[in-house]
Amino acid sequence: MTATALLAELTTRAKVTAHARTTSCVCGTSTLADRPDATVVRHADTVAKAHAPSTPLAELTPRLAAAGRLPGILLPPLAPTPAALHGRLVTFWPYGTPVDPQNPDAAPWEEAATLLARLHRTPAGPDLPPMRGPAKAAQAVDRLRAAPPHPATRPVLDAWATLPAWARAEAPMPDTRTLCHGDLHLGQLVRHPAPDGPWLLIDVDDLGTGVPAWDLARPAAWYACGLLPPDEWTRFLDAYRAAGGPAVPPEGDPWPALDVPARALTVQTAARSLTKALAAGRPLDEVEQSLVDACARMGSAPPELTGTFAK
Amino acid sequence: MQCPKCHAPMHTYNRNGVQIEQCSGCRGIFLDYGELEALTRLESQWSQPAPPPPAAPQAYPAAPAAPAWGAPQHGGHHGGHYGHHQRHKSFGHMLFSS
Numbered sequence: 001m002t003a004t005a006l007l008a009e010l011t012t013r014a015k016v017t018a019h020a021r022t023t024s025c026v027c028g029t030s031t032l033a034d035r036p037d038a039t040v041v042r043h044a045d046t047v048a049k050a051h052a053p054s055t056p057l058a059e060l061t062p063r064l065a066a067a068g069r070l071p072g073i074l075l076p077p078l079a080p081t082p083a084a085l086h087g088r089l090v091t092f093w094p095y096g097t098p099v100d101p102q103n104p105d106a107a108p109w110e111e112a113a114t115l116l117a118r119l120h121r122t123p124a125g126p127d128l129p130p131m132r133g134p135a136k137a138a139q140a141v142d143r144l145r146a147a148p149p150h151p152a153t154r155p156v157l158d159a160w161a162t163l164p165a166w167a168r169a170e171a172p173m174p175d176t177r178t179l180c181h182g183d184l185h186l187g188q189l190v191r192h193p194a195p196d197g198p199w200l201l202i203d204v205d206d207l208g209t210g211v212p213a214w215d216l217a218r219p220a221a222w223y224a225c226g227l228l229p230p231d232e233w234t235r236f237l238d239a240y241r242a243a244g245g246p247a248v249p250p251e252g253d254p255w256p257a258l259d260v261p262a263r264a265l266t267v268q269t270a271a272r273s274l275t276k277a278l279a280a281g282r283p284l285d286e287v288e289q290s291l292v293d294a295c296a297r298m299g300s301a302p303p304e305l306t307g308t309f310a311k
Numbered sequence: 312m313q314c315p316k317c318h319a320p321m322h323t324y325n326r327n328g329v330q331i332e333q334c335s336g337c338r339g340i341f342l343d344y345g346e347l348e349a350l351t352r353l354e355s356q357w358s359q360p361a362p363p364p365p366a367a368p369q370a371y372p373a374a375p376a377a378p379a380w381g382a383p384q385h386g387g388h389h390g391g392h393y394g395h396h397q398r399h400k401s402f403g404h405m406l407f408s409s
Contacts (some may be wrong), residue, residue, distance in 0.1 A: 080324035104398060104406050136409065187407040223375075226382030227402050230374045237375070253376050262378065267406065287401040294380055 072192030096190025117245030131210030182206030
């Protein structure tokens with residue numbers, strides 16, 4: 001099935017599902033995302049997502065069930081099991097209002113941190129596969145290895161090589177019980193009901209058990225690389241601690257727990273940026289270079305011994 | 312009382328129990344015997360109960376902890392990319408990307 005045919009079919013399914021939920025629909029469909037790993041369309045108050053082609057049903061199903069079990073933390077799906085659509089798994093969701101990409105200053109850092117703390121404190125339940133954070137990082141590094149060489153490739157791969165095996169998805173994570181989101185960024189938050197309901201986490205594709213500091217590691221990496229202002233990082237970290245999040249000690253230096261995941265996310269983001277820049281035939285910009293520079297500095301500062309905070 | 316320097320009239324002010332004469336013309340200050348010591352005493356009372364002086368001026372609070380491989384501005388300078396008022400467009404995109 002071609003990508004165009006999938007999009008058309010997904011659009012129809014979103015429309016049918018939306019019309020089943022309401023008697024009067026102000027019809028209108030928009031494509032929220034159309035990438036190799038996900039196609040997402042919206043029709044009125046309904047969103048349909050076609051997951052990545054290789055997504056195993058046995059993994060997506062318990063992830064979807066977890067979202068259904070945790071209202072107030074994760075956006076609950078409209079149907080409890082994925083549907084099949086021409087070789088792709090499709091899930092249906094209520095529409096929620098995302099963070100405005102034009103106004104990241106309005107980012108709900110406190111709400112994001114509080115949701116993560118509550119997620120991390122929730123019993124994971126049976127059948128959940130491991131959180132996919134390290135696997136996604138490894139995938140980004142593999143793609144960089146397959147790309148043409150660039151002077152920045154070496155420091156990124158060297159930094160990756162200093163990480164413990166679990167952070168490179170080559171060994172099980174040291175925590176196999178804590179429920180984690182696995183891919184937190186500002187695109188993973190919506191207000192539901194739209195437009196001004198409470199904030200909730202979305203996207204269950206990487207959800208699972210693992211090291212909860214991974215969910216804090218993207219903002220931590222942005223802060224460490226000098227991209228996220230200290231006050232925004234502090235707001236995020238303080239709110240996580242105030243909500244009793246278990247990923248870092250309640251006070252004192254959080255970096256022994258954050259170090260390895262933040263290094264991994266820095267490497268992942270640097271690898272993605274470099275792969276994209278190479279594909280586009282353009283130089284790295286200032287922000288992307290700051291990630292590569294951080295990777296270069298990692299070589300002379302070995303990872304902290306404490307990869308996880310003992311609970 | 313007149314200013315011994317410019318002869319303009321001097322006005323009396325009370326600062327924490329210390330009488331101070333200030334000239335309305337040249338703004339010079341006249342202290343009676345013992346008043347300088349009284350002011351010095353007051354000054355030390357102000358500074359004593361205060362906790363150790365802050366590590367950095369108020370306008371630049373201490374940055375939160377950062378790892379050894381972090382950007383150099385964590386050393387105390389508040390330059391760096393986030394010193395800009397406007398976020399870099401590339402970082403704006405990164406905030407929303409996997």
